[in-house]
Amino acid sequence: MLRKLGTLGKLGMSRSGSGIITPNSLFSNGEQGVWYDPSNIRTGTSEYAVHDGTTTNYFYTPDSEASSVTGDITVFWTGKLESVNPSDVRMLVSKADVPSSQYSYSLFQQVNTGQLTFTTTGDGSTFRGANSTVSLASVGITANTRVWLYVQRVASTGITKFFYSFNGTTYTQLGADVSTTAGNIFNSTEPLTVGIRYIGGLYPFTGKTYGAKVFAGIGIDGTPVVDFDPTRYVAGNSTFTASTGEVWTLTNNARIESDDSQYSMYQDSTGTTPVNKVEQPVGLVLDKSKGFVLGPELVVNGDFSSSDGWTIRDGWTIANGVANATNTSSYLFRNNSELTVNTLYRLTYTISNYVSGSVRSGMGSLLALSEGIVRSANGTYTEYIRRTTDDDEEDYIGFKGTGFTGSIDNFSIREISENYAYQSTSTKRPVLSARVNMLTYTEDFSNGFGQEEE
Numbered sequence: 001m002l003r004k005l006g007t008l009g010k011l012g013m014s015r016s017g018s019g020i021i022t023p024n025s026l027f028s029n030g031e032q033g034v035w036y037d038p039s040n041i042r043t044g045t046s047e048y049a050v051h052d053g054t055t056t057n058y059f060y061t062p063d064s065e066a067s068s069v070t071g072d073i074t075v076f077w078t079g080k081l082e083s084v085n086p087s088d089v090r091m092l093v094s095k096a097d098v099p100s101s102q103y104s105y106s107l108f109q110q111v112n113t114g115q116l117t118f119t120t121t122g123d124g125s126t127f128r129g130a131n132s133t134v135s136l137a138s139v140g141i142t143a144n145t146r147v148w149l150y151v152q153r154v155a156s157t158g159i160t161k162f163f164y165s166f167n168g169t170t171y172t173q174l175g176a177d178v179s180t181t182a183g184n185i186f187n188s189t190e191p192l193t194v195g196i197r198y199i200g201g202l203y204p205f206t207g208k209t210y211g212a213k214v215f216a217g218i219g220i221d222g223t224p225v226v227d228f229d230p231t232r233y234v235a236g237n238s239t240f241t242a243s244t245g246e247v248w249t250l251t252n253n254a255r256i257e258s259d260d261s262q263y264s265m266y267q268d269s270t271g272t273t274p275v276n277k278v279e280q281p282v283g284l285v286l287d288k289s290k291g292f293v294l295g296p297e298l299v300v301n302g303d304f305s306s307s308d309g310w311t312i313r314d315g316w317t318i319a320n321g322v323a324n325a326t327n328t329s330s331y332l333f334r335n336n337s338e339l340t341v342n343t344l345y346r347l348t349y350t351i352s353n354y355v356s357g358s359v360r361s362g363m364g365s366l367l368a369l370s371e372g373i374v375r376s377a378n379g380t381y382t383e384y385i386r387r388t389t390d391d392d393e394e395d396y397i398g399f400k401g402t403g404f405t406g407s408i409d410n411f412s413i414r415e416i417s418e419n420y421a422y423q424s425t426s427t428k429r430p431v432l433s434a435r436v437n438m439l440t441y442t443e444d445f446s447n448g449f450g451q452e453e454e
Contacts, residue, residue: 048257049209049228056251057204059228059250060191060248061248066214066245067095069225071216072154074153075093075213076211077148077212080144080147081144082377082378083109084114090108092205092209096188101125115134118160122181136174154218160178211230212228213226213227253267257274267280272373279432281426281430284384285420298397298413299397302411304321311331312332314328314330321409323409325407328401329357331399331400332398333397333398334396335395343415344386346414346415346416347384349380349399349410350379351378351407354376354377354405354406356405357402358402359402360373361398365396
């Protein structure tokens with residue numbers, strides 16, 4: 001009888017005598033071909049664009065007549081802001097470039113004031129900026145909570161109004177009307193971007209975008225001329241087509257995820273950067289066929305409801321349900337003897353109240369706690385870590401700071417109780433391809449490769 005190897009297909013994984021697949025490295029057996037079900041890239045609904053604060057990962061559509069609104073305009077955005085009072089400008093929607101005097105319009109978070117700003121020009125370079133008269137925080141908008149925002153400007157008067165909503169149905173004006181110089185908007189040749197200003201990148205946004213629209217008129221009740229709708233994205237592609245006809249491109253490692261999504265392929269072996277389109281390397285593959293089953297929770301008191309069991313070094317405290325760090329370069333850790341060798345674990349935790357420095361997490365010796373991925377921003381993080389040695393001296397789990405000031409919460413470690421494959425050496429990782437066999441250097445599978453005979 002022939003039995004397909006689930007969604008993992010042929011992954012350079014070894015098999016025990018019982019026929020059970022056991023973890024091994026991609027290509028570890030000298031095999032140069034791997035393949036998998038392309039639906040493994042992502043599953044889930046309620047798609048949103050991820051903005052990681054870098055200048056290379058963003059979304060754009062080329063200049064078009066539709067996006068070149070010159071009269072009355074309304075720009076809409078909905079998503080989650082990582083900060084309601086950022087220390088730098090955070091661009092939401094933009095059709096502008098300053099150096100080339102091709103500035104049409106931009107909607108963004110203002111630096112340090114917590115205000116929303118809408119800027120236009122009439123000549124490509126002379127700014128007509130409007131700041132909301134109250135901050136986002138003053139009306140109850142908080143970080144990492146979905147909000148609906150839009151701005152409208154009347155060309156004949158220059159009057160600009162900002163609006164917000166907590167449910168996408170009932171909108172309230174954000175402060176008072178703002179007067180700017182009247183006049184039409186300059187018709188630039190710049191692309192329309194989401195999460196950054198112009199190709200090349202300035203003022204990258206950090207957070208999530210669930211949608212963005214541009215209307216050639218006042219208000220959001222009409223039909224948009226441009227519609228950035230992540231739900232139209234198909235996993236594995238680098239572009240998607242909007243309902244209004246324009247094509248949106250995901251640059252470099254820009255990605256679209258889901259509220260309930262679970263990636264099964266990552267570009268690195270620690271599960272930091274998901275594979276979300278073709279021509280990206282594959283360093284870790286999880287088995288989606290079993291539904292991403294996780295083992296029991298291995299962190300006791302990971303919600304920091306008390307300090308029981310935690311070893312607290314200089315600069316760390318535990319209070320009010322979080323672990324707090326103040327300019328620390330030391331450790332917060334606890335013993336855990338349940339970790340087993342040659343096992344993959346999913347590690348998650350949340351950073352909040354970030355001020356400065358960085359922090360890492362891990363398992364094993366105290367030295368190993370300082371070898372995790374460097375984190376230096378608020379957010380919830382997931383990593384995949386393998387226990388590679390079995391030593392009583394290496395039973396610690398926890399965190400190591402480097403001048404870190406911030407808070408840690410919701411620390412979790414759970415075993416990946418499924419099949420998986422990984423490749424720690426970046427130069428040996430396969431690359432996801434648009435070819436029939438999906439990955440470069442793959443063989444012709446007409447010979448039944450990827451099936452096991454019993």
